Amino acid sequence: MSRALFKEKIGKGITRPPGNxxxxxxxxxxxxxxxxxxxxxxLILFILWMIGKQAIPAMEKYGFGFLxxxxxxxxxxxxxxxxxxxxxxxxxxxxxIWGGILGVTIAIFLTxxxxxxxxxSVFRLTVELLAAIPSVVYGLWxxxxxxxxxxxxxxxxxxxxxxxxxxxxxxxxxxxAPAALVLAVMILPTVAAISVDAFRQIPAKVKEATYGMGTTxxxxxxxxxxxxxxxxxxxxxxxxxxxxxxxxxxxxxxxGNSNQISLSWFSPANTLASLMASSFPxxxxxxxxxxxxxxxxxxxxxxxxxxxxxxxxxxxxxKFEGSK
Amino acid sequence: xxxLKTPKQLRKEGWKGxxxxxxxxxxxxxxxxxxxxxxxxxxxxAAIPLLSIIYMLLKHGGARLFSELLPVLTExxxxxxxxxxxxxxxxxxxxxxVAIASTIAVPMGILTAISIKILGKESKLARGAHFTxxxxxxxxxxxxxxxxxxxxxxKFGYSALAGGVALAVLMLPTIIIAAxxxxxxxxxxxxxxxxxxxxxxxxxxxxxxxxxxLPGIMTGVMLAVAGAAGESAPLLFTALFSNYYLSHMNxxxxxxxxxxxxxxxxxxxxxIELAWTASLVLVIIVLIFNLFARAISRKxx
Numbered sequence: 001m002s003r004a005l006f007k008e009k010i011g012k013g014i015t016r017p018p019g020n021x022x023x024x025x026x027x028x029x030x031x032x033x034x035x036x037x038x039x040x041x042x043l044i045l046f047i048l049w050m051i052g053k054q055a056i057p058a059m060e061k062y063g064f065g066f067l068x069x070x071x072x073x074x075x076x077x078x079x080x081x082x083x084x085x086x087x088x089x090x091x092x093x094x095x096x097i098w099g100g101i102l103g104v105t106i107a108i109f110l111t112x113x114x115x116x117x118x119x120x121s122v123f124r125l126t127v128e129l130l131a132a133i134p135s136v137v138y139g140l141w142x143x144x145x146x147x148x149x150x151x152x153x154x155x156x157x158x159x160x161x162x163x164x165x166x167x168x169x170x171x172x173x174x175x176x177a178p179a180a181l182v183l184a185v186m187i188l189p190t191v192a193a194i195s196v197d198a199f200r201q202i203p204a205k206v207k208e209a210t211y212g213m214g215t216t217x218x219x220x221x222x223x224x225x226x227x228x229x230x231x232x233x234x235x236x237x238x239x240x241x242x243x244x245x246x247x248x249x250x251x252x253x254x255x256g257n258s259n260q261i262s263l264s265w266f267s268p269a270n271t272l273a274s275l276m277a278s279s280f281p282x283x284x285x286x287x288x289x290x291x292x293x294x295x296x297x298x299x300x301x302x303x304x305x306x307x308x309x310x311x312x313x314x315x316x317x318x319k320f321e322g323s324k
Numbered sequence: 325x326x327x328l329k330t331p332k333q334l335r336k337e338g339w340k341g342x343x344x345x346x347x348x349x350x351x352x353x354x355x356x357x358x359x360x361x362x363x364x365x366x367x368x369x370a371a372i373p374l375l376s377i378i379y380m381l382l383k384h385g386g387a388r389l390f391s392e393l394l395p396v397l398t399e400x401x402x403x404x405x406x407x408x409x410x411x412x413x414x415x416x417x418x419x420x421x422v423a424i425a426s427t428i429a430v431p432m433g434i435l436t437a438i439s440i441k442i443l444g445k446e447s448k449l450a451r452g453a454h455f456t457x458x459x460x461x462x463x464x465x466x467x468x469x470x471x472x473x474x475x476x477x478x479k480f481g482y483s484a485l486a487g488g489v490a491l492a493v494l495m496l497p498t499i500i501i502a503a504x505x506x507x508x509x510x511x512x513x514x515x516x517x518x519x520x521x522x523x524x525x526x527x528x529x530x531x532x533x534x535x536x537x538l539p540g541i542m543t544g545v546m547l548a549v550a551g552a553a554g555e556s557a558p559l560l561f562t563a564l565f566s567n568y569y570l571s572h573m574n575x576x577x578x579x580x581x582x583x584x585x586x587x588x589x590x591x592x593x594x595x596i597e598l599a600w601t602a603s604l605v606l607v608i609i610v611l612i613f614n615l616f617a618r619a620i621s622r623k624x625x
Contacts, residue, residue, distance in 0.1 A: 018524050026526040030443055036435035037444070037453040040496065044456050047467070047493075050474040105366040114363060123367070130374050132614045134554025136584040137603045141377050143588055144384075144596075185373045216352050218359035239462065246464025248557035249581070253588060273466045273557070280473070280561040295470040306462035 051299065055292035066293055072259055072275070074283075079290035081297060083259040087269035088301070091180045091251065092244035094265070099184030099244075100237050103191025107236075108221060110192075111199040124196075131189035139253030142182045143174075147254070150178055154266045171266035174256035180265070182250045187240040194239060198232025198316065199225065231316040238309035245302050248273035272298040385604030388597050396601055401567055401583065407594055411602045413569045417484065417577040418609070420570055421563060422553050424488025425495055430545055432492075433499030437541075438529065440500070441507040454504070460497035468493040469558035477562055484570055484577040487563030491555060495548040502544020506537040539620050546617035550610045556581030580606045 018026070058066070062079060069080025106127060110120045154171035161167045171177065202225060210224040226233070256268025257278050272294055283291055346353050389396055395410050402409030436453055444450040472490040480486070510533050518528045534541075556579070564576040565586060580602050587599035 018522070022524050022527070026524040029526040029529070030439075033435040033439035033443060034449065036432050037439040037449055039432070040436050040460075040500070041449075041452050041456050043493070043496075044460065046475075047471045050471055051467070054474045102366055102370045105363055106370055109363050109367040114360070114367075123371075126371060126374055129611070129614070132550060132554075132610050133374075133377060134556070134581055134603075134606055134610060136554075136556045136581045136588070137377065137381075137607060140584060140588050140599055140603055141373075141380060145376060145380055188370060216346075216356035218356040219352070221359075242462045246462070246466070248464065248466040249585060253585065273464055276466050276470065277557055277560055280470075281564065292470065292474065295467055298464060299467055302462060302464050303459065306459060309462070310458055 048299070051292055051295050054289060055296050056289075058286075058289035058293040059296075062290070062293070066290075067297070070259065070261070072290075074287050077286055079287070079293075081272065081275070081294050083261050084270050084272045084275050084294065085297065085301075086261045087176075087255065088245055088271040088273070088298070091176060091183055091255065091269070091271060092241055094176070094180035095183035095187055095244045096237060096241045098181065099187040099240060100191055102184065103188045103236065103240065104195050104233055106188070106192045107195030107199055110196055112217065112221060112225070127189050127192050130185065131193075135186070135247065135249040136253070138182050138186060139250040142178050142250060142254045146178045146181060147171075147173060150181075158266065165263040166265045169262070169264040169267040172268075174254050175266050175268050176255065176262075177265040179251050179255040179269075182254055183244050183247060186247060186250065187244050190243050191236045191240040194236035194313075195229070195233050198229040198236060201232060201316070202228050231312055231319065235309050235313035235316060238305060238312060242302055242306040242309055245305060246273060246298070248277050252277040272301075381600065381604045381607060384597060384600035385602075388601045389604055396598075397605075400569075401578070401587075401598065402594055403567075405592065409594070409598065411580065411583060411598060411605065413566060414578040414580045414583040414602060415605065417563070417566070417570055418553055418579045418581070418606075421484055421487045421491055421559070421577065421579060422549060424485060424573075425491035425552050426545070426549060428489065428492040429495035429499055429548065433496050433545075433548075434503050434541060436496075437500050437503030437507055438533075441504045442529065442533065443525070453500075457497045457500040457504075460493075461501065463494070463497070464557075465494055465555055466557040466560075469560060469562050472558065472562045480574065482562065482564040482576040483574040484563055485573045487559045487577060487579065490558035490562045491552040494555060494558065495552050498548035498551060499541075499544050502547065503537070503541045506540025506544070507533060509540065510536045539623060543617045543621040546613045546620065550613035550617070553613065554581060554606060554610050556585055560585070580609075 058079065062069075066080050067085065068082055069078070070082050071078045071080055072084075073079075106123075109115070110124055114120075115123070151171055154167075154177065157167045158170055206224065206228060207220070210220045215223070251271050252274035255271060255274055257270050257274060258268040259270055260267065262269065275294060276291055276298075279287065280291055348354075348357075392408075392410075395408065397410060397415065398412040399408065399410030400413060401411060436457070440450040440453050440457075468490045471493065472486050476483070476486040476489060514532055514536065515528050518532045523531070559579050559582050563579060563582070565582050566576045566578045568578075570577050584599045584602050584606070587595040587602070590596065
């Protein structure tokens with residue numbers, strides 16, 4: 001600043017303390033953002049409280065029998081969710097096995113120099129696009145592509161291996177197998193993304209030391225990289241499992257909504273989320289209370305699983321913090 | 325193992341004749357090739373669903389969409405055996421509800437991130453809010469619908485507003501986590517310099533931190549919007565469905581995703597074709613926001 005300008009301005013004060021409006025603005029803005037942070041915590045408590053409050057009558061009426069009974073009958077006013085809990089867990093576990101294997105393999109494929117880095121980024125984009133496709137579109141695809149495709153396979157498996165509990169029924173249309181397969185495709189991006197991070201967190205020197213010992217790629221991956229990344233991979237699987245548990249629409253469209261407990265992959269089943277999706281719009285009175293109770297059960301299961309996943313992820317981060 | 329030499333032998337006979345090359349059919353190499361083959365195979369298998377979905381969308385949805393672009397995008401959905409029809413109300417409904425959700429979730433999410441990352445670093449409130457956001461990311465989307473049903477729908481009935489609130493609950497965690505990350509990446513020397521000039525914390529926030537972190541925050545917002553546009557579970561019993569254009573915020577509203585769900589189970593070819601068309605439109609909307617998000621974050625790098 002030129003000296004003349006400085007002299008001219010200094011009388012009016014080129015520097016000045018913040019004015020009243022600035023101070024009030026500052027206090028107001030800070031207050032407002034802190035209020036927002038509080039509101040997000042209050043929101044989750046409010047969610048718990050609202051669902052809990054609505055569920056109380058049903059909880060008093062059905063108690064723990066709600067979790068062990070097998071009928072959901074509006075006319076008889078009997079409500080219990082064991083088949084749904086079973087279906088939720090069974091479909092998610094199947095999806096986790098199939099989607100988990102695919103997801104971790106893709107993470108290996110993308111991080112362990114299988115393809116040129118540029119092609120890997122294109123492939124990564126493809127996997128991320130899988131995550132962007134809405135759940136209903138997967139459901140539609142499942143109904144009109146996957147189920148017709150699976151039917152002859154299921155028929156053959158049932159014919160030849162019908163004694164095996166997984167193949168003990170015919171696939172008549174919707175059922176566990178198509179639902180779990182679509183679910184596997186849906187959790188694949190989650191598992192792959194977190195696993196890629198887990199592999200990237202391994203310090204380069206570990207990999208260099210491994211290859212320096214003269215290992216082949218398979219040996220390096222199985223004996224060193226997988227064990228080193230194991231906790232990160234576990235977090236990926238648990239978080240993927242959490243996603244699978246809460247998934248609604250694709251399952252509501254594909255699983256058949258039938259209250260039965262079966263090991264068979266080809267029999268229809270039901271899940272907590274799809275029970276809510278299919279019954280809520282027409283429910284009234286007592287059924288709404290029972291559905292709220294079911295929502296609470298689902299909330300509890302997903303909360304515990306996600307908490308476990310986040311905890312493992314935290315542990316992994318801490319493990320590698322010092323070594324970079 | 326027989327050609328393995330002890331150091332003593334090596335010293336005596338020299339390194340000559342020692343084969344360090346890996347033979348292609350030795351068991352270790354074979355195992356490696358099998359493993360690589362499996363990885364390639366599984367990676368290709370994983371790409372099949374996406375390609376198949378895109379093919380089906382273009383084949384079934386594309387034909388209808390591009391041959392009758394205007395009627396499909398503007399007309400009301402057809403009844404029973406009716407031919408023709410469109411998905412106009414659903415497109416408007418989805419856009420309106422996502423807009424409502426964004427007006428609630430975007431400012432709230434960004435302000436929460438500010439108070440987590442900047443105002444109350446390491447405070448109990450910040451840690452609690454961060455933890456809550458993390459837990460909410462794994463929150464089943466249908467439960468947000470159940471929550472809004474209990475809070476709003478029981479008292480005021482099904483409405484576009486209730487649908488928007490349900491979507492907002494789902495958008496919040498994505499925005500908070502993305503904004504936190506973006507705010508954390510603002511270089512400390514920049515804010516320090518601003519404080520040194522005598523700025524109040526709010527001035528630093530508006531003039532330095534937020535503009536610098538904006539690309540990262542926008543990426544998160546775009547991803548949240550894309551996710552919300554594709555959601556259907558929370559809308560099933562908050563916004564319900566409607567066959568007509570939205571005229572009031574407090575009445576049931578159509579949305580693309582619920583339309584797909586309703587039409588997918590119908591025994592009429594026309595409706596099923598429309599479900600595919602609606603899916604294509606929905607995927608295009610979601611992808612546009614996703615690509616926006618990608619473009620913004622690439623610019624930043």
